[in-house]
Amino acid sequence: MILVVGGAGYIGSHLVKELVESEKVLVLDNLTTGHREAIDSRAIFFKGDLGNQEDLEKVFSSYPIKAVMHFAAFSLVGESVVEPMKYYQNNVAATLTLLNTMIKHNVKKFIFSSTAATYGIPNVDIIKETCPTSPINPYGRSKLMIEHILADFAKAYGLEYIILRYFNAAGAHETATIGESHDPETHLIPIVLQHLLGKRDRVSVFGSDYDTEDGTCIRDYIHVTDLAHAHIRALDALLTGKKSNEVYNLGNGLGYSVKEVIETCERVTGLKANVVLSDRRPGDPARLVASSEKIYAELGWKAERNLEQIIKDAWKWHQNQLY
Structure with missing residues (x-):
């Protein structure tokens, strides 16, 4: 059985929906930001907290867990600076409680959903795993701390792990039964689509004079189902002993500009956005794109769905939002 911590959240629920096809899945989630309705009915659900020792003891004592996948971090950069x-x-203390409980129960295979925020603002166009890590906010630092802890635990306790770093998960499941639902919403694609549905009066573009092809920032967007498949590839590699104690980037290798995203949303929906140009945000680099050459070479994964497919699936979800 695979324990998915945070399996009611956006990325976690998409992972669960794919993983139940091949594994028995147990979801642990406190539903602080996740949605009970998003969990596939074939998975077992336990409402609890990864930082609650009593909850974890119940889970690890009651189920034959062979690996843990962690999606339960808080992930809002701005909020991390304020709180x-x-x-x-x-992200750190509660995850340590989880890791300690795993080791106590001799569960030593761990997939960690990390972030390209660990790189900070790199001075390269395409970010590889060998780029220095220098996060610029508490969110990125909290993730990097766990990455260091995993390396130390591997040496001391025999923990086996794979870390996956990525930028912007986007889109929704092709069935439109689950999708991206945050409160507050801070991601560009859902903000544009909410605007086109009449739920927002404008779309703000922060800076139009960057050194890019159209002057707007370029970011890496990956379909959430592609991300789910990457996690499953990593899990299979860990369970079969093919790979462990590795870090992989997940990216499309190209990047899409803010302007390109908005124009694609308009084309897919047939609606026109009210776009307002605003000042640059402090700390926003012109281009953040991740290379996925390593995971393709070693595990055979690459992003399959392009920006238009991402937005088509997201649009279906937003038109029929279920939670």
Whole structure:
């Protein structure tokens, strides 16, 4: 059985929906930001917290868990600057409680959903795993702390792990039964689509004078189902002993500009956005794109769905939002 911590959240629920096809899945989630309705009915659900020792003891004592996949971090960069305690408590301290409980119960295979925020603002166009890590906010630092802890635990306790770093998960499941639902929403694609549905009066573009092809920032968007498949590839590699104690980037290798995203949303929906140009945001680099050459070479994964497919699936979800 695979324990998916945070399996009611956006990325976690998409992973669960794919993983139940091949594995028995147990979801642990406190539903702080996740949605019970998003969990596939074939998975077992346990409402609990990864930082609660009593909850974890119940889970690890009751089920034959062979690996753990972690999607339960807080992930809002701005909030992490204002409330760093919240991020270090959940993303670091609570994760330590989970890892300690795993080791106590001799569960030593761990897939960690990390972030390209660990790189900070690199001075390269395409980010590889060998780029220096220098996060610029508590969110990125909290994730990098766990990456260091995993390396130490591997040496000391025999923990086996794979870390996956990525930028912007986007889109929704092709069935439109689950999708991206955050409160507050901070991601570009759902913000544009909410605007086109009449739920917002404008779309703000922060900076149009960057050194890019059209002057707007370029970011890496990956379909959430592609991300789910990458996690399953990593899990299979860990379970079969093919790979362990590795870090992989997940990216499309190209990047899409803010303007390109908005124009694609308009083309897919047939609607026109009210776009307002605003000042640059402090710390926003012109281009953040991840290379996925390593995971393709070693595990055979690459992003399959392009920006238009991402937005088509997201649009279906937003038109029929179920939670």
